[in-house]
Every structure is written in C-alpha cells, then in structure tokens.
Amino acid sequence: MIVPITPDSWMRVRRALDATADRFAELLVAARAVPARATVHWSVGETAAHVATLSKLLVAMTDPGAGPFPFPGGKELVRETVVDSVAQLNEVLLGEFTERDPVVLARLIRADISRTLEATEAVDPVAAVPWLGGARLPYAGLLAHMVNELQIHGWDIARGARLPWTVPPQEAGLFFDLFLLGVIHHGYGRLLEGHGPVPKGRITVEFSSPYTATRVMALTGGSVTVEPPNGRPDVRLSFDPVTLNLMLFGRISKSRAALTGKVAVRGGRRPWRLPAFMRIVRLPS
Template structure:
C-alpha cells in the first residue's frame, strides 16, 4: 500500500485545487448533472470532505446525529437518498465559499493523516470498514467523477491521469473488500455460482476479486479465473459510476475483457457495483 498511499497524498491537494478552480470559474446555477447544478455538485463534494475531517479525527465526532444514524444502513442502491438528505441540510451554494471550505477541509484531512497507518480502518457507509488510505482515495475519486460531470456539462477540459485515478481501485475498492463491505452491496441478485475476475492494470496491483453467494472477497493472483479484465483506472471508474458506457470503454481499448467465461463479468458487476446517482446530463 505504501506506493499508492504516497500517491494519494500527493494527488489529493492537486485534484482539490483543480476541482475548486473549476467550480469558481463556472455559473453555479448551470446544470452539471440531470439532478444537480454546478453549486449542488460542489456542495456534495464539500459535505464529504467535511465529514472526513470528523471521521479521521483522533476522537471522531458526530457532526449531525440525523445523518450519522442513517449511515450504517446505507446500501449502494440507497446512496442517492442520503445524498439528498445531506444536501437538504447543507445550504451553502456560493462557489467561492464552497471552494474555500473544500480547500480547508482537505488540508485538515491531510494534517490528520500525517504519519498515520494507511491500513487502519474506519467505519464507512453500510457498516463497512475502509482503510484510511481508501478514505483519501474516495475523496479524490469524488472530485474526479464530479469534476468530469461539471466539465462535460460546461465544455471544459477535465483530464483524469491514471496516477490520480489508480489509488481508488487499490486503496478503496480492494481495501474495503479485504476488510468488510458490511451491507453496502446488499440487494443485488445472487446465486451459488462462483465468479472470479482477475483485474489487471499497469497502474494497480494485480488482484482477483471473487463473488460467491452474494459475497465478494479478495484472492491473490495466480488461481483459476473466469474473467480477465485489463483496464485503465479512469475508464473503469467512469464505467462503474455510470458516466461512460462499457461498449464505448471497450472500443477505445481502455477495458479489455478476456478469459474462459467473459460474459460472467456482467453478472459480477451487477453485484459489485458503485452508485450511479446524479447521472450526467446525457449518458454515453
């Protein structure tokens, strides 16, 4: 984890500055997604960063008891509900104020995690357990995904370098699955079939994720697999969050599906999925 931990701490302030500049440079009332304006999108990211300043504190505090009570019961399919609740209780929509709060919260997150063990876990949505490194990677990914939303809507460039995207896969997705996914993936259809998917990228550590009877686990590479997925981290995350279609990503060569039973990837991804709420203005 050490290389990705160093990487995520390096890219977090860089992505924060880029996202904050994007927010300040555009009309806050402009639509960024089918549901949110630019200001709403920025506010969503700010609430996550602010939450992490309390989650990562030496003695975590309950900033909002109403929201805290909902967090342990959230699943991937109900993330939209808690996002709506949080945005309804957070009223700031001024771009300059949002950008300033985001920069301050990220600086606090970095200060709080200086010298910490990146593999120490903290409670997350759905009673899951996420390593500290994964928390920082999740925050980076929120800005990358929602920055993509804003930039696409207003016609601005928004590159997502692999170095910025890769920690989310290694530290958050794999990190959470190694520890405890809680009830986060509950509600997906499941059967007795065992599906093993080998994930391979030049930017991440090789790993095999296994879905069996509705539960997902991590295996070291080398064993038998049904699907081999070669991926560019940015492309994979945009697909997982419903921003780019699988066919488009495959046609560009950024997702490469092979193996004995490649069709099982679709069943795997119906269970091991990410929230696709706040969809883009038009989907690919």
C-alpha cells in the same frame, strides 16, 4: 500483499488528494458564472455542495478534534446506507447543507482537505475505520475515495461548463488499489445488499492495468473476496483506471467503455459470467 498499501502508495494518495482538491477548487471558480447543469439533477453549485458534504464527513471520520458530527442524524444514516441508497443519503445531506456559491464552496472544500491531511499525517494507513453500511475502510482507501469523488464530480462540472478537466490515470488507479481492494479486504458490511439472486457457483475476475496491482475478485455465494492472480480466472479484464471509474459510476456506458478498448475482456475460462459478477459487485451510478 493483497491490498497494496505501502509507504509509497500512502504518500501518492495524499499528494493526489491535495493536488486534486486544488484543481477542483480552481474549476469551481472558473465555472461559477456558468448557468449549465453539471448533471441531470444538479447544478454546478449543487454538485459542489455535494462534494462539500463529503469533505465534511471526511473531516469527521479522520480528525478526533472535529467536534460534533456535521449533520444531525447523519451518523446513523451513514451506518445504514448501502450502495442502492447512497442517492437518498446525498439528498438528505444536501437538504441540511444550504451553501451553493461555488466560490465559497471551493474555499470550504480546500480547507476540509487540508484539515484531513493534517489529521492523518501520523496515522497507520492500513488501519480501518467505520464507513457506509457497516463497512470498514483503511485510511488510505478513505483518502482514495475522496480523490475519486473530486475526479468524478470535476468531470461532471467541467463537462457541463465546457471547461478542461483531466485526470492522471495513475491517480485514478488509487481508487482500485486502495479503495475497492481495501473495502473488500477489510469488510464491506451490508454495502452490496439488494442485488437480487446470487449467481450459482464461483466467479473469478482478474483486473489488470498498467497503473494498478493485478488482483482477482472472487464472488462465491454472494460474498466477495480479493485474491492474488491465480492463472485461471473466469474473466480477464484489462482497464484504464479513468475509464473504469467513469463507467462504474455511470458517467459512461459499459458499451462505450468497451468500444474504446479501455475496459476490455481479454479472455478467461468463462468470460460470459462477467455480467452476473457486475450485477453484484457494483457502485452507485
């Protein structure tokens, strides 16, 4: 099985989404009176509002009875968004969604997550749905993406407000197993457009962690595929899922992740090819 979507992983991602939404809502209430910024650009309220726009999009993508798309013109914008234009999508959605009270937003996000879990209770977790940039994402990956958004932005808010926030590595690992592998396997559409010159030849990177499946991502002529371990990758990369996710989304630097040993090159035939691979296979940061 290239993408490890099983009844067990489906149950785990549903439980993780439910539990992380609860913790995120509690964090928002605790941080409601903190004047500190969560990120360079966003306050706690703005960060929470961003997460609320994502939870509303999640409902629209999973609940057939959700009604009209929640943001005017948003459906077309979602289809046209690629990795390098996610920031513009976020700003448009924030401009259309004006609530900024963390306590109100905590209730809205929690309600959206509950609605999503109810709407997806009987779906096939392997079935793919349309996503950003013409990509297709399995339901399990869609839920794992939202888990990661709550984890990353929970980290932002907790750091700014100086409040505790921990992420279990097994839950962080769902992003790799279900989202990253899922979107590559089912088709990532135009998501990776804008990356510049394509490296020559083929680059294979084996990703391994105690909390995820071991898989190889292969970059060939600008196209990325997922393969089972083959014993001779160009790069062997071991990772802690929490650290990898923070690094991929620009919360910590690649050098810091490497210095901690939590994202580390452990060999391979041509480990120096990793930067060229990461220039193409990237996430919004």
